[in-house]
Amino acid sequence: MTDAHRNVQEFFAARAADWDRRFPDDGPAFAAAADSLALRPGDAVLDAGCGTGRALPALRAAVGPRGTVLGADLTPAMLAEAVRAGRGSEGTLLLADVARLPLGTGVLDAVFASGLISHLSRPGPDLAELARVVRPGGRLALFHPIGRAALAARHGRPVTDGDLRAEPNLRPLLARSGWRLDVYTDEDDGFLALAVRAP
Template sequence: MTANHTLVQEFFGARAAGWDARFPGDGPAYAAGAAALGLRPGDAVLDAGCGTGRALPALRSAVGPGGTVIGADLTPQMLDAAVGAGRDRDGRLLLTDVARLPLRSEVLDAVFAAGLVAHLSEPEANLSELARVVRPGGRLALFHPIGRAALAARQGRQITDGDLRAEANLRPVLGASGWRMVAYTDEDALFLVLAVREA
C-alpha cells in the first residue's frame, strides 16, 4: 500500500461514520450525475471510490434489477457506512483499490466516480485501469456535487493552475488513458465530466 493510500484511508476512515450527515442535501446532485451516464436497463456500472454508496441507489434505478452495480472503495469504514445505510442492497461492495480492480477487461458499460480524481496517486495510470474494465464506447462520469471554486472555498484554499480537474489539464490525461472527453461542466452546484471509452 502506498503512502497516498494510507493517507486516503486515514482521512476517510476517520470521517466515515458522519459523512452522510455532513452533506445531507447531495442526493439530487448524485441522481443527476448518475443520470448523465445514460445507463440502460441491464447495463453494468462501477461506482469507483463509492464511499458510503450515495450514488448506488440512482445507479441501481438506472440499470434495473437485471443490471449490475458494483461499488468499490479503499476504505473499510466507508463501506461499513454504506452497509449501515442499506446501500449494499443496491450494489455489490468491493474493498479494493480502483487502480487494481479485480474485474475482467471490457466487462462494464460505465464508470461513475464521485470526488475520485483528486485522490488518484497516478491519474493517467489509474484512469487507464478504469478504461480497461469498460467496453469500447462505454462511458465515464467524473462527478462532484459542487464545482471546483465552491469546493476550494469550502476547504479554505485557492484553485491552482495545476488542478487536475481543470479542463485544460484533465482533457489530455483522459486522452492518454483511453478516454475521450465529451462534456465538461464546472459550476457552483455541479462538477461533471463525461468521457467515452475509445476503441
C-alpha cells in the same frame, strides 16, 4: 499498500461515520450525475471510490434488477457506512483499489466516480485502469456535487491552474488514459466531466 493509499484510507476512515450527515442534501445531484451516464436496463456499472454508496440507488434504478451495480472503495469504514445506510442491497460492495480492480477487461458499460480524481495517487495509470474495465464506447462520469471554485472556497484555498479537474489538464489526461472528454461542466452547484471509452 503505498503511503498514498494509507493516507487516503486514514483520511476517509476518520470521516466515515459523519460523512452522510455532513452532506445531507447531495442526493439529487448524485442522481442527476448518474443519469448523465445514459445507462440502460441490464447494463453493468461501477461506482469507483463509492464511499458510503450515495450513488448506488440511482445507478441501480438506471440498470434495473437485471443490471450489475458494483461499488468499490479502499476504505473499509466507508463500505461499512454504505451497509449501515442500507445501500449495500443496491449493488455488490468491493474492498478494492481502483488502481487494481478485480474485474475483467471490457466487462462494464460505465464508471461513476464522485470526488475520486483528487485522491488518485497515479491519475494517468489509474484512469487507464478504469478504461481497461469498460467496453469501447462505454462512459465515465467524474463528478463532484460542487464545482472547483466552491470546493476550493470550502477548504479556504484558491483555485489553481494545476488542478487536475481543470479542463486544460483533464482533457489530455483522459485522452492519454483511453478516454475522450465529451462534456465538461464546472459550476458552483456541481462538477461533471463525461468521457467516452475510446476504441
